[in-house]
Amino acid sequence: MLISSNLVLPPWLQALLAEKFFDACFIHKGARKNERNIFCLDCCVSICPHCLPPHNSHRLLQIRRYVYNDVLRLDDAQKLFDCASVQSYTTNSAKVIFLNHRPQTRIVNIRGNNCSTCDRGLQYPYLFCSISCKVDHILTTKGVGGLSSFFCDCKFLPLPEPGSDDGLMTPDSVLEPAGSTKTSSSSGGYGGVDCRTLACTATTEIVRKKRSSLTSSCRTMYPRITEISSNLMSRRKKAPSRAPLY
Numbered sequence: 001m002l003i004s005s006n007l008v009l010p011p012w013l014q015a016l017l018a019e020k021f022f023d024a025c026f027i028h029k030g031a032r033k034n035e036r037n038i039f040c041l042d043c044c045v046s047i048c049p050h051c052l053p054p055h056n057s058h059r060l061l062q063i064r065r066y067v068y069n070d071v072l073r074l075d076d077a078q079k080l081f082d083c084a085s086v087q088s089y090t091t092n093s094a095k096v097i098f099l100n101h102r103p104q105t106r107i108v109n110i111r112g113n114n115c116s117t118c119d120r121g122l123q124y125p126y127l128f129c130s131i132s133c134k135v136d137h138i139l140t141t142k143g144v145g146g147l148s149s150f151f152c153d154c155k156f157l158p159l160p161e162p163g164s165d166d167g168l169m170t171p172d173s174v175l176e177p178a179g180s181t182k183t184s185s186s187s188g189g190y191g192g193v194d195c196r197t198l199a200c201t202a203t204t205e206i207v208r209k210k211r212s213s214l215t216s217s218c219r220t221m222y223p224r225i226t227e228i229s230s231n232l233m234s235r236r237k238k239a240p241s242r243a244p245l246y
Contacts, residue, residue: 008144009135010151015044017100017132021063021070027051037063041080041157059157064096071096077131079154086134087126098130 009017016039025034025048036046041059052060061080064071066089074088074095088095101118108119115122117133128134138146 008139008147012041012044013135015039016041016061017135019046021046022065024048025051037065038159039063059154060159061157062159063099066091066096069102070099072099072131073160076157078152079157080152081131081134082150082152083131085125085127086131087122087129100132101130 019039021037021039022035025031025036028034028048028050031048031050034048034050036048038047038049038052039045039061040047040055041061043055043058046063047055061072061076064073071089074083074097077083077097083097086097088097090096101115101120104118104120106121108114109121113122113124113126114120115129115133116127117136118129120129122129128137135147135150138150
């Protein structure tokens with residue numbers, strides 16, 4: 001998180017950007033699905049699904065995990081922030097944006113389009129790679145007064161329908177920029193099966209059929225040679241016979 005000064009941010013945003021999500025809930029340690037992947041804006045705390053009853057009337061934000069980083073659905077984030085110029089990605093048929101900047105793994109390309117805060121490479125015409133980078137840029141360039149146009153007046157923020165994706169996304173998928181015609185290969189397919197697996201299976205079946213047809217055609221065209229080859233292949237080894245000595 002690159003926020004210049006947390007003192008000028010609302011308490012809920014400070015807690016949201018600093019929180020470590022998807023740890024086990026210390027209240028429901030023995031329960032299943034006890035990851036803290038829900039953030040209560042009114043209480044400024046992260047909770048697990050088992051902690052929901054006391055927070056049902058509060059504004060709740062579903063946190064999702066993608067490529068080992070915390071993300072928000074773009075539809076949810078737009079109810080809280082001005083997400084313009086923040087690069088979004090498409091996964092599981094939903095657009096998401098990152099909460100915090102990600103560590104750099106490549107050398108920064110000075111000539112390319114980079115994040116205005118952390119210099120991460122972006123696609124045009126995006127200017128920021130995450131919410132925290134945009135907030136930091138506003139504080140640096142416009143000061144506290146610039147934040148007034150950044151926040152949205154959100155009085156009601158319910159959780160999505162249960163079972164849609166359970167707040168989880170595939171961690172080893174490749175990010176797809178928003179607007180791309182590709183879809184996430186790990187979540188797509190027929191009945192949850194990987195598309196690449198289906199393609200490999202189909203290719204294998206085609207190769208097997210071609211080999212089978214080629215073998216049968218060879219047997220039809222050269223029956224005698226095929227029979228001799230089969231006899232040679234099935235003949236057992238015998239003790240070698242030596243030439244008589246003279």
